[in-house]
Amino acid sequence: MTADRFARYADRRIPRYTSYPTAPHFSAAVDAGTYRSWLAGLPADRPVSLYLHVPFCRSMCWYCGCHTTITKVDEPIVDYLGTLRAEIAAVCDALPHRQPVGHVHFGGGTPTILEPGDFEALIALLRDRFALAPGAEIAVEIDPRTLTRAMAGALGRSGVTRASLGVQSFDPVVQRAINRIQSYERTAAVARGLRDAGVAGINLDLIYGLPHQTVASCRDTVARCLELAPDRFAVFGYAHIPDFKPHQKKIDEAALPDAAERLAQAEAIAAALEDAGYRRIGLDHFARADDPMALAAAAGTLRRNFQGYTTDPCDTLIGLGASAIGRLPQGYVQNAVVLGTYAKRVAAGGLATAKGYALTPDDRLRAAVIERILCDFAVDLDAVAARHGADAAALLAGADLAPLEADGLVRTSGRRIAVPEDARPFVRAVAARFDAHLAASTRRHAPAV
Known part of the structure; x- marks a missing residue:
């Protein structure tokens, strides 16, 4: 792919597509009453997944x-936990059955x-109000800087x-620039402590495109991470959206890598992980290679889903906590984002739904x-359209893939399309061609690379 073709796509703001339609298209037309009726319609024999949001950091x-x-104090956390427990009770009361659960994720x-x-x-x-499967996956996001030995033990138990x-x-230069000082030694100790406590699966999250980050520093970070022998890595590109996240204004934009450097960093990380035997997912x-993913x-x-790539086959995800998003067969629901509003909604009616989206067949x-x-x-x-009773020819024609095919981002064979290996970093640009809702302004989305 030539440099000019690369430049044409690399800086485009495109959704990550952890849902479709994406959250900016949710509206108050879907409210707590809608959500209650959707919950009431869930079949008893279909497992669901749970996502619990804990919106506090030190x-x-x-x-x-x-x-x-x-x-810095615990009182807001304790108050929030009480509200979260009340929401769990309200959601379970709205369900017609003690719903089976296969996956739980704390974020x-x-x-x-x-x-x-x-x-x-x-x-x-959760085990009391839902029917958690004996082998249910329970996953927790962790900041190694603050995890205590007592908490590691609680996670295992x-x-x-x-x-x-x-x-x-x-x-360390990047860490100072993003206000996150975290030593390798501390991270290694936490990984050991979790394994000792019985938490077998360890994932590591990396970010490229950060201020002052370089290909060399990315490779060095991967080398240190490999010493911890994690099962999985998630590698995300930094999305600089200070208009929506004002604290990002503390980051020096002049120190951010350009699109070409971002791609080089992403590919350097990928190459190092693949060389170490990890499969690119x-x-x-x-x-x-033997991991379920x-x-x-x-x-x-x-x-x-909203946590990114997953092995979770469930079609229903129940979101719990402020800002949490749920997915049901009928559509999406999102709880109130502001903590005070979330608490008031739960206190008033039990469900904290602020907005959502009812899915159409299209x-x-x-x-x-x-x-x-x-x-x-x-x-x-053809296969996907047949399952939905739709016209594959019309879908393909509406996507207008010809410009992307000319630039080498996609190949078509009849109505089968494929993204070549060298164009895979730009796969979201291909997915976006099938997005009928993509707004003219995509500033709040992440760059394509």
Whole structure:
């Protein structure tokens, strides 16, 4: 791919497509009443997944794009936990059955900011109100800088199976520029402590495109991470959106790498991980060859949801906590983002739904196409359209892939399309051609690379 073709796509702002349609298209037309009726219609024999959001941190990382609040004291966390428990009860009361659960994911913020006993009690509540499968995956996002030995023990006793450790970069220059000082030694000690506590699965999260980051520093970070022998890596490009996340204004824009450097960093990380034996999974994940995620990718059963790539086959994700997004067969729901508003909604009616989106048949068709493109780098439009009772020819014509095909981003054979290996960093640009909702302004989305 020539430099001019690269430049044409690299800086485009494109959704990550962890949902379709994406969250900017949610509206208040879907409210708590809508959500209650959707919950009531869930079949008893279909497992669901749970996502619990804990929106608190002890300090702000300046690159952060998450919904979180900084607190040095525990009182807001304790109050929030009470509201979260009340929301869990309200959601379960709205369900017609004690719903089976196969996957649980704690995100944040910093979920392990909870007291160990409170976390164990929260897991016990979930086991009481839902029918957690004996082999259910319970995953927790962790900031290694603040995890205590007591909390690691609580995670193990609670049956946590997977921990995602935020690393981002071990380069001290980059760490100072993003306000996240985290030593390799501390991270290694946390990984050891989690394994000793019985948490077998360890994931590491890295970011490229950070201020003062270089290809060399990315390679050095990967080399240190490999010493920890994680099962998986997630490697994300930094999205600089200071208009939506004001704390990102603390980052020096002049120190951010340009599009070509971002791509070089991403590919350097990928090459180092592949050389170490990790399989490249979709756009931004890497896993050991025998890991369930690698096996799912090979079998064509990889999925994508709000946590990114996943082996979770469930069609229903129940979101709990402020700002949490849920997905049901009928559509999407999102809780109130502001903590005070979230608490008031739960206190008033039990459900905190602020907005959402009711899916149309065309949305479901396009969501399926986009998911397969992002998971498999290929899609058979005839097969997908047949499952949805749709016209594959019209879908392909509306996507207008000719310019992308001319630039080498996609190849078509009849109504089967595939993204060549050298164009895979730009796969979101291909997926976007099937997005009927993509707004003219995409400033809040991440660059294509």
